Amino acid sequence: MDMDNILIDGLEYVNWNRDLFIKAHAGGLTAIHATLVYWEDTKESLKKIDYWDNLIQSNSDIIMHVKKSSDILDAKKTNKIGIIYGFQNSAPIANDIFLVEKFFSRGLRFMQLTYNNQTSLAGGCYEKNDSGVSRFGEMVIEEMNRLGMIVDLSHAGRQTCLDAIKFSKKPVAISHANPNFFHQSIRNIDDDVLKQLANKNGFIGLSLYPYHLKNHGDCKLEDFCDMIKQLVNMIGEDNIGIGSDLCVNWPNDVVMWMRNGKWTKKIDYGESKDKNANWPKPVSWYSKPEDLSNFLMGMISKGINEKIAYKIAGKNWLNFMKNHF
């Protein structure tokens, strides 16, 4: 087994079907952290898990459910894509600590504390005042640490990131975001947060979502790779991966669902400053799951050290996950 060639995308939100799985499989992907829900409540989230369990069963010749990090190696060995379940919000656990274990037992391995807005656990990146991690948030982090569920700080506020990095007994992840030094955005991350994250062996998955990129959908591969070099120089080469945030095969109303959920009767345009209600145009060099393989080659072509490029394309994520499940 060529253990170097582990390709892991640390976050995607794809409306999968057999055809898309076949293409991703042909592209050599090893594992994907898949977003199951954003605003869904407990019952709706359990149904989403049912849906995904069925999706995996129906395509079990080419994909499999990852519950342990060693399952990723099994996926590699058996030539399948490993699917890791994640929630981009804590809405599914509402105010109930006991639901963390319930969802863990169903295979959940990543959970964000917040999605843009405040939750009972913590502050979101779009809030005027970020509470940081709340009393309940601390209890949930302890429980996630105990179980081996990764605390994901994407879409969290700055203070929440700092609090969680400090409080968590296990390293935390920001599965999909970029440094603010590359592109200033509410969703991107300040240098000091990145440094504190890395000091505690925390992880950042770099995002390809257009609003997180310099020049959005026109971002050049070269600029993105320059950012990677600068980031490696800042926090080292071990705590960086890809969390492409690819959103594929969804109708446009889904991006409005992601922004508005059930929390407002008015329209919130989220990251779109020009009030665009459609999906933003992806970069040409990373627009579908199977592009990770080409992107790996792209990193090398743009002068990123080959060993580092392979680490960023998957091995780092695998090592990080080994600390948790």
Place this chain on the structure above:
Amino acid sequence: MDMDNILIDGLEYVNWNRDLFIKAHAGGLTAIHATLVYWEDTKESLKKIDYWDNLIQSNSDIIMHVKKSSDILDAKKTNKIGIIYGFQNSAPIANDIFLVEKFFSRGLRFMQLTYNNQTSLAGGCYEKNDSGVSRFGEMVIEEMNRLGMIVDLSHAGRQTCLDAIKFSKKPVAISHANPNFFHQSIRNIDDDVLKQLANKNGFIGLSLYPYHLKNHGDCKLEDFCDMIKQLVNMIGEDNIGIGSDLCVNWPNDVVMWMRNGKWTKKIDYGESKDKNANWPKPVSWYSKPEDLSNFLMGMISKGINEKIAYKIAGKNWLNFMKNHF
């Protein structure tokens, strides 16, 4: 009809039965704001409303459900106790703005934004960092204003109180708490918050819960009445009522439920500094719902102007509710 003699308790948490209703009825109560839930989720809360609807139907000779403030006058006319439904938390609406109207249509007329802990709407009084009112919190307050549901800031943090007082287009209530000048407590209220509350015609219901009182269960009627005089002097006589916070006929494990809900696996003792897991001993002069009538006489006997005493015992609450429903 003797309209002076309107007796309203602005918050009670009683495990009612026929016998307790008969006693409260004999004691001349006009209306009670009854707490239905603390930590219950949407489904559990809808079941609690079913339970209460049935309780009211089963005792319809002496109690009735208040949906409009004019129902309180009907209760008075027909010699019944009016029951006003309230939630001591926003857990029932989770992150769903549309549930506010659903619960309103079932008769809910008071809802707290928080119960001690942070919610997706706002910060609780026990949080280290109070977020104030969140993005979702503002949407919910607008919706409550539109429908005529009273925003209750009991158990909220200081910043949340200030934010909500400022943001709400209709006057808000703190249904059960006391001034910190009387007894310093996390649950009680600072002078400047009380003044800003009253400046916007907001309301405070004074609490008889032992932990909110000087000398707790040994608090003297005289001291409580002196506090009232001082408060009237500070914010005027119109925005003050009683929210006794009487907890009657519950086993001791219910006080632990109120404190711990589902948010922690450890034990949190809440307001009990000596880690008492039982209900605190109530004051002798206000230990059951029907004591409001005696307390009214007690206020007068301790030198509170008779007109003011009657207002505090019920008329003020009625006038405040008229602004909402």
